[in-house]
Each structure stands twice: as C-alpha cells, then as structure tokens.
Amino acid sequence: xxxxxxxxxxxxxxxxxxxxxxxxxxxxxxxxxxxxxxxxxxxxxxxxxxxxxxxxxxxxxxxxxxxxxxxxxxxxxxxxxxxxxxxxxxxxxxxxxxxxxxxxxxxxxxxxxxxxxxxxxxxxxxxxxxxxxxxxxxxxxxxxxxxxxxxxxxxxxxxxxxxxxxxxxxxxxxxxxxxxxxxxxxxxxxxxxxxxxxxxxxxxxx
Amino acid sequence: xxxxxxxxxxxxxxxxxxxxxxxxxxxxxxxxxxxxxxxxxxxxxxxxxxxxxxxxxxxxxxxxxxxxxxxxxxxxxxxxxxxxxxxxxxxxxxxxxxxxxxxxxxxxxxxxxxxxxxxxxxxxxxxxxxxxxxxxxxxxxxxxxxxxxxxxxxxxxxxxxxxxxxxxxxxxxxxxxxxxxxxxxxxxxxxxxxxxxxxxxxxxxx
DNA sequence: GTCCGGTCTATAACTTGTTCTAGATTAGCG
DNA sequence: CGCTAATCTAGAACAAGTTATAGACCGGAC
Numbered sequence: 001x002x003x004x005x006x007x008x009x010x011x012x013x014x015x016x017x018x019x020x021x022x023x024x025x026x027x028x029x030x031x032x033x034x035x036x037x038x039x040x041x042x043x044x045x046x047x048x049x050x051x052x053x054x055x056x057x058x059x060x061x062x063x064x065x066x067x068x069x070x071x072x073x074x075x076x077x078x079x080x081x082x083x084x085x086x087x088x089x090x091x092x093x094x095x096x097x098x099x100x101x102x103x104x105x106x107x108x109x110x111x112x113x114x115x116x117x118x119x120x121x122x123x124x125x126x127x128x129x130x131x132x133x134x135x136x137x138x139x140x141x142x143x144x145x146x147x148x149x150x151x152x153x154x155x156x157x158x159x160x161x162x163x164x165x166x167x168x169x170x171x172x173x174x175x176x177x178x179x180x181x182x183x184x185x186x187x188x189x190x191x192x193x194x195x196x197x198x199x200x201x202x203x204x205x206x
Numbered sequence: 207x208x209x210x211x212x213x214x215x216x217x218x219x220x221x222x223x224x225x226x227x228x229x230x231x232x233x234x235x236x237x238x239x240x241x242x243x244x245x246x247x248x249x250x251x252x253x254x255x256x257x258x259x260x261x262x263x264x265x266x267x268x269x270x271x272x273x274x275x276x277x278x279x280x281x282x283x284x285x286x287x288x289x290x291x292x293x294x295x296x297x298x299x300x301x302x303x304x305x306x307x308x309x310x311x312x313x314x315x316x317x318x319x320x321x322x323x324x325x326x327x328x329x330x331x332x333x334x335x336x337x338x339x340x341x342x343x344x345x346x347x348x349x350x351x352x353x354x355x356x357x358x359x360x361x362x363x364x365x366x367x368x369x370x371x372x373x374x375x376x377x378x379x380x381x382x383x384x385x386x387x388x389x390x391x392x393x394x395x396x397x398x399x400x401x402x403x404x405x406x407x408x409x410x411x412x
Numbered sequence: 413g414t415c416c417g418g419t420c421t422a423t424a425a426c427t428t429g430t431t432c433t434a435g436a437t438t439a440g441c442g
Numbered sequence: 443c444g445c446t447a448a449t450c451t452a453g454a455a456c457a458a459g460t461t462a463t464a465g466a467c468c469g470g471a472c
Contacts, residue, residue: 016468016469018468019419022420039333040458043457043458043459044458044459044460045458045459053420053421054420054421054422054423055421055422055423055460056419056420056421056422056423056461056462056463057419057420057421059459059460059461060419060420063460064459064460065458065459065460121330121331121333124327124330124331124377124380125327125330125331126384127245127327127384128384128385130384131384131385131386134384134386135386138386160394160395160398161398163391163394163395163398164370164374164395164398164399166377167373167374167376167377167378167381167395167399168370168373168374168377168399170373170377171330171372171373171374171376171377172373174330175373178332178333178334178336178337178340179334179337180337180340180341180344185369188366188369189366189369189370189373192366192367192369192370192402193370193373193374193399193402195402195405196398196399196401196402199401199405222438222439224438225449228450246428249427249428249429250428250429250430251428251429259450259451260450260451260452260453261430261451261452261453262431262432262450262451262452262453263449263450263451265429265430265431266449266450269430270429270430271428271429271430
C-alpha cells in the first residue's frame with residue numbers, strides 16, 4: 001500500500017500559502033452549503049461570498065460547479081479513507097469486509113445526506129471536461145475497496161469485480177438519494193454485488 | 207409476459223388527438239436535438255420551436271428538462287423492448303442471454319452516442335421530483351432483463367441480481383459516455399456482473 | 413525600492429432553465 | 443350557435459451558471 005493519502009496534486013504551479021488557504025476556504029464553504037440544501041444549494045455566488053473570494057477567483061480555482069463539487073468529494077473521500085484505515089473492517093472473507101466497509105461509508109453519507117446528494121449528483125453528471133478529476137475520485141474509491149479486500153496484487157478478475165462493485169455503489173447511492181430505494185435495499189444490493197468477490201477466489205484447496 | 211409495450215400512461219385526463227400529436231412532436235424534437243449535441247444541445251426554447259409549440263406549453267407537458275429527457279428515454283426504451291423481443295438473445299444459460307441483450311442495447315447506444323448521453327445524464331441527475339418517471343424507466347429495464355433471463359417467477363435472490371445488473375449497466379454507461387471507459391471495458395463489466403446470475407441458479411440436478 | 417506580469421476584486425453582461433402574464437384559441441356543452 | 447373553462451401563444455421577466463472587463467494588489471526580478 002502506498003502512503004499518499006493527502007497528496008494527489010501533481011498539478012502545474014505550486015500554490016502559495018495564501019492560495020492554498022483560499023482553496024481550502026472554498027472547499028469548506030462548498031461542503032458547508034452542500035450540507036444544507038444539497039446540489040442546488042451550492043450556488044457559485046454564495047460559495048464565493050462564504051469563502052471570501054471574488055466570483056472570478058472561484059472560477060479560476062474550479063472551472064465549474066461540477067468541478068468544485070467533485071473536488072469536494074475528493075476531499076471528503078480522503079478523510080474517509082484515512083478514517084477507515086484506522087479501524088479495518090471485521091469479517092472472515094474479503095466479500096464481508098468490503099460490504100462492511102461500504103456500509104460504513106454509507107452510514108457516513110446518511111449522516112450528511114444533503115452533502116452526499118451534492119457530491120454524487122455532481123460525480124455522475126460530470127461530462128468529459130471533468131474526467132481527470134472524476135477519475136481521481138474513482139481511483140480513491142478503488143483504493144478503499146482494495147484495502148478492504150486486503151490484496152496486494154489483485155488479479156484482473158478481481159479488478160473487474162471491484163469495478164462492478166464501484167458501479168453498484170454509485171448507482172445504488174443515487175437510487176437512495178432520489179428516494180427510490182430504502183437503506184435496507186441499498187444494503188442488500190451491496191451485499192449481493194460483493195458475492196462477486198467470492199467468485200474470484202477459488203479457495204486455495206483444503 | 208404482459209403485452210403493454212406501448213402503454214404506460216395511467217395518468218390524469220386522456221389527451222385529445224391534437225394534444226397527443228403535440229406530445230409526440232415534442233418528444234421527437236427532443237430526441238432529434240439530443241442526437242446532435244447531447245444533453246446540452248437539448249435547449250427548451252429550441253425544443254419548443256422545433257416542435258411548434260410555445261415555451262409555456264412545453265413546460266405544461268414536461269415540467270422540466272430532466273422530465274422531458276426521461277420521458278424521451280422511456281419512449282426509446284419501449285421501442286427497444288419491442289425490437290429486442292423480436293429476436294430473442296442467443297445463449298445457453300441466463301447469464302449469457304442477459305449479457306447478450308445488454309450488449310445489443312449498448313450497440314444501439316453506440317449508434318447514437320449523443321442521444322444516449324442526454325438520456326442517461328438526465329436519468330442519473332434526476333431528483334426526487336422525477337422519481338415516478340425514473341421508476342418507470344427502471345421497471346422497463348428490469349422487464350427487458352427478466353425477458354432475457356426467460357423467467358416467469360424470479361426468486362428474491364434473482365431480483366437482487368437484476369437490480370445489481372441494472373446498477374452496473376447505468377454506471378458503466380456513464381463511464382463510457384464520459385470517456386473514462388472503453389467499449390471493451392463496458393463489455394467486460396457487463397459480463398462480469400452477469401456472472402451473478404449463475405450464483406442464483408443452483409442448477410436443477412441431473 | 414521600483415517595476416512588471418500575473419492574480420484578485422468588484423461588477424456587469426450573457427446564457428439557458430424556469431416562471432409569469434395577457435390575450436387568442438379550442439373543446440365541450442347547453 | 444353561443445358560452446365558459448381550459449388550453450395555447452407570444453413574450454417579458456427572473457434565477458443561477460458562466461464569462462468578460464477594468465482596475466487594485468501581490469510577489470518576484472532587478
């Protein structure tokens with residue numbers, strides 16, 4: 001496992017201290033506003049005001065509302081990845097541990113449903129211009145799942161299973177957020193898809 | 207199997223002929239515009255003009271852009287359901303047939319990627335106010351998958367598998383539409399998730 | 413310190429989804 | 443036919459994302 005939890009910005013010019021602070025204020029304001037009204041409550045003018053920057057500056061840091069919310073999700077995911085690592089999931093086999101981890105993440109979302117709404121809606125609404133950022137989020141999610149499986153060198157088959165688990169995770173979240181599925185239903189879906197993991201683990205002989 | 211392919215409008219007052227025609231013109235215009243530039247090319251003023259109705263009328267028929275595009279998807283799905291029924295999928299077991307069917311649907315989307323983009327983005331972006339319509343689309347998709355499986359009375363376990371397959375289908379489509387996954391990758395994901403079906407079919411003894 | 417290019421602020425303007433209004437048209441009904 | 447309520451039209455108006463502009467400010471080169 002690599003240890004770059006908090007760093008994923010290979011980007012262009014290294015930000016000055018004031019700039020880093022601005023960026024942080026913006027992300028904080030974004031999360032704050034999202035925690036109340038969800039996606040639509042994150043209004044660019046309000047984010048700018050709450051963060052104490054001009055609207056143009058906000059757009060310099062995040063070229064669109066979707067970019068901003070995806071970056072917010074990146075931020076939150078990194079926190080969560082750290083948190084999850086501290087208490088590794090219980091469970092005998094990999095499938096259980098992954099389901100356990102995702103349910104833990106799901107409970108975190110239940111605590112801030114509006115924030116979850118804003119982030120997930122932005123994630124799935126993102127078009128090609130946001131692909132790099134969305135990809136970063138996806139890699140973070142993959143890392144979390146692989147951590148839960150406890151694998152150093154997953155096979156191609158296992159990576160496929162992880163992809164499908166991620167698909168299910170995102171889509172199930174959406175159905176929950178839009179009120180079309182209950183918490184129990186999401187739990188079942190997660191547990192169902194996690195059985196795919198067993199399929200890829202032909203238990204190593206008696 | 208029931209035969210209500212083209213009917214799913216239990217709604218309030220039965221539309222007059224002219225109204226039905228308007229509705230159809232609107233959906234046609236929507237699909238037309240979507241086929242060019244995708245989600246953002248479907249602009250309400252343009253749809254209204256192309257359909258030859260006033261903007262206010264468009265909003266009376268479809269209370270938002272997302273409603274309109276979800277209805278467009280409903281329309282397209284019904285066509286596809288009909289088409290798919292004519293030539294049932296080849297394949298020995300249920301998993302193969304479902305994967306086959308979904309890949310056929312996927313190829314249809316590849317022929318109109320912009321239209322697919324508009325419809326799928328609307329579907330996942332829809333909030334609670336569109337739940338009933340999104341649910342209808344979901345039921346249609348479920349029906350298509352169950353048809354492919356060839357089941358009259360699926361078990362609860364099988365229904366769970368179908369749910370997960372649907373999740374994967376939607377999410378994989380999104381990653382493809384936003385350029386983060388190749389066609390080949392989507393194929394693998396579909397085939398991977400379809401293996402869940404085998405898990406629910408403890409083959410009925412010799 | 414002074415100067416310069418890039419950054420930030422404040423604000424207006426533009427775009428597109430959505431709502432509203434006033435008047436014309438239509439459908440159903442006696 | 444003539445009436446009435448609902449519907450439709452044309453167009454203005456509003457909301458929020460995004461872009462553009464002009465000037466103030468900051469940080470590094472000299």
